[in-house]
Amino acid sequence: xxxxxxxxxxxxxxxxxxxxxxxxxxxxxxxxxxxxxxxxxxxxxxxxxxxxxxxxxxxxxxxxxxxxxxxxxxxxxxxxxxxxxxxxxxxxxxxxxxxxxxxxxxxxxxxxxxxxxxxxxxxxxxxxxxxxxxxxxxxxxxxxxxxxxxxxxxxxxxxxxxxxxxxxxxxxxxxxxxxxxxxxxxxxxxxxxxxxxxxxxxxxxxxxxxxxxxx
Amino acid sequence: xxxxxxxxxxxxxxxxxxxxxxxxxxxxxxxxxxxxxxxxxxxxxxxxxxxxxxxxxxxxxxxxxxxxxxxxxxxxxxxxxxxxxxxxxxxxxxxxxxxxxxxxxxxxxxxxxxxxxxxxxxxxxxxxxxxxxxxxxxxxxxxxxxxxxxxxxxxxxxxxxxxxxxxxxxxxxxxxxxxxxxxxxxxxxxxxxxxxxxxxxxxxxxxxxxxxxxxxxxxxxxxxxxxxxxxxxxxxxxxxxxxxxxxxxxxxxxxxxxxxxxxxxxxxxxxxxxxxxxxxx
Numbered sequence: 001x002x003x004x005x006x007x008x009x010x011x012x013x014x015x016x017x018x019x020x021x022x023x024x025x026x027x028x029x030x031x032x033x034x035x036x037x038x039x040x041x042x043x044x045x046x047x048x049x050x051x052x053x054x055x056x057x058x059x060x061x062x063x064x065x066x067x068x069x070x071x072x073x074x075x076x077x078x079x080x081x082x083x084x085x086x087x088x089x090x091x092x093x094x095x096x097x098x099x100x101x102x103x104x105x106x107x108x109x110x111x112x113x114x115x116x117x118x119x120x121x122x123x124x125x126x127x128x129x130x131x132x133x134x135x136x137x138x139x140x141x142x143x144x145x146x147x148x149x150x151x152x153x154x155x156x157x158x159x160x161x162x163x164x165x166x167x168x169x170x171x172x173x174x175x176x177x178x179x180x181x182x183x184x185x186x187x188x189x190x191x192x193x194x195x196x197x198x199x200x201x202x203x204x205x206x207x208x209x210x211x212x213x214x215x
Numbered sequence: 216x217x218x219x220x221x222x223x224x225x226x227x228x229x230x231x232x233x234x235x236x237x238x239x240x241x242x243x244x245x246x247x248x249x250x251x252x253x254x255x256x257x258x259x260x261x262x263x264x265x266x267x268x269x270x271x272x273x274x275x276x277x278x279x280x281x282x283x284x285x286x287x288x289x290x291x292x293x294x295x296x297x298x299x300x301x302x303x304x305x306x307x308x309x310x311x312x313x314x315x316x317x318x319x320x321x322x323x324x325x326x327x328x329x330x331x332x333x334x335x336x337x338x339x340x341x342x343x344x345x346x347x348x349x350x351x352x353x354x355x356x357x358x359x360x361x362x363x364x365x366x367x368x369x370x371x372x373x374x375x376x377x378x379x380x381x382x383x384x385x386x387x388x389x390x391x392x393x394x395x396x397x398x399x400x401x402x403x404x405x406x407x408x409x410x411x412x413x414x415x416x417x418x419x420x421x422x423x424x425x426x427x428x429x430x431x432x433x434x435x436x437x438x439x440x441x442x443x444x445x446x447x448x449x450x451x452x453x454x455x456x457x458x459x460x461x462x463x464x465x466x467x468x469x470x471x472x473x474x475x476x477x478x479x480x481x482x483x484x485x486x487x488x489x490x491x492x493x494x495x496x
Contacts, residue, residue, distance in 0.1 A: 064234030087227030
């Protein structure tokens with residue numbers, strides 16, 4: 001595995017995960033802010049639309065997603081993984097952030113409004129700092145999903161240079177199916193980075209997930 | 216401010232959702248241009264015994280997963296929300312399956328369950344040295360057990376959080392009244408976590424409708440079609456047999472089943488919450 005470009009696959013996974021999580025967090029916190037603060041018909045329609053995204057298995061749309069990625073000329077690039085991953089992560093991220101932001105007392109926002117703060121300032125100076133635990137939780141959850149994602153890489157990439165870790169395990173297994181210890185060694189190697197991250201952030205992760213999902 | 220999220224979601228979720236319906240009426244091999252063929256895909260796929268088998272297997276997977284994982288997750292959640300001595304250590308162990316990629320889990324189990332090189336033979340236990348994934352009668356069962364191992368921790372985490380939010384005064388009152396643990400569980404814990412049961416069930420059902428990675432890695436739908444559930448059927452039709460139209464039909468079926476189940480669950484939840492409010496009044 002090490003001699004088989006483990007480093008490259010690792011870096012590909014890091015890039016795809018980081019890019020996805022950063023964008024998901026940015027767009028989801030903005031959307032959650034609008035849904036919580038604007039009690040208009042648009043924002044409630046937006047919220048129900050996103051809730052539908054949780055209820056419908058979005059993987060069912062993989063054929064049109066493939067078509068779209070091919071048409072955009074992104075097939076077999078890392079962007080082919082990042083863009084759909086962002087879209088698929090938005091519903092649950094917004095849901096958790098909305099649940100959290102709803103508990104922020106409205107008076108805090110009103111007070112800032114009276115002081116002449118714009119929506120942007122309220123988002124950055126009030127909502128984001130207060131929602132930090134939820135943001136961390138959503139970030140870790142989305143990161144785990146994308147890091148471990150398999151279907152998008154399988155369908156939307158092809159060449160070895162755009163391989164991510166889970167897919168590299170699978171293809172490694174195909175090439176060396178007889179050498180069980182080597183395949184298992186690769187599996188263990190792929191798990192190490194996640195385990196290390198877990199060892200560092202365990203408390204935050206577990207408490208964030210228990211609080212974030214169960215409202 | 217909501218625009219970026221809306222654009223991403225529209226472009227890569229809503230448009231494809233409409234697109235899968237349109238593509239289900241077209242013939243497309245994945246390379247050329249899709250051609251309108253009317254209901255040809257639908258009649259072909261719906262009369263195909265492979266589809267019937269996949270639908271049936273998916274139904275089994277959803278029902279069995281839910282029936283097995285929900286009670287396990289609730290009981291584990293109750294345990295983890297408690298204050299037992301080994302709780303924190305066990306919580307770490309339970310969490311592990313959540314971290315690993317389905318590809319890693321699938322490959323590891325495939326090696327462990329191998330009839331010749333696997334755990335059964337290594338330990339010298341004849342009964343364990345079965346061809347767990349190669350025997351058509353055992354494969355689906357084996358897969359379901361491993362899937363449960365992967366997903367129960369996440370759902371018990373949801374329940375753990377919900378149970379921690381139940382006011383302790385309710386339990387104290389029950390204790391003063393001399394109510395036993397089992398009765399307390401059924402009359403306080405379960406009704407209080409009703410919303411979490413709905414959330415968890417929705418996620419679980421949508422999740423089990425789309426189980427793909429693990430089963431693909433372990434069995435590729437086989438042996439024969441013994442583990443070819445709907446998502447695998449969709450993948451094999453579209454990306455192996457280059458029948459994107461047929462795959463889209465399966466995609467529409469998947470989306471329809473998911474939407475229907477979530478709708479019914481939510482309705483059931485609303486009715487039951489109204490009932491209990493009336494009981495309380």
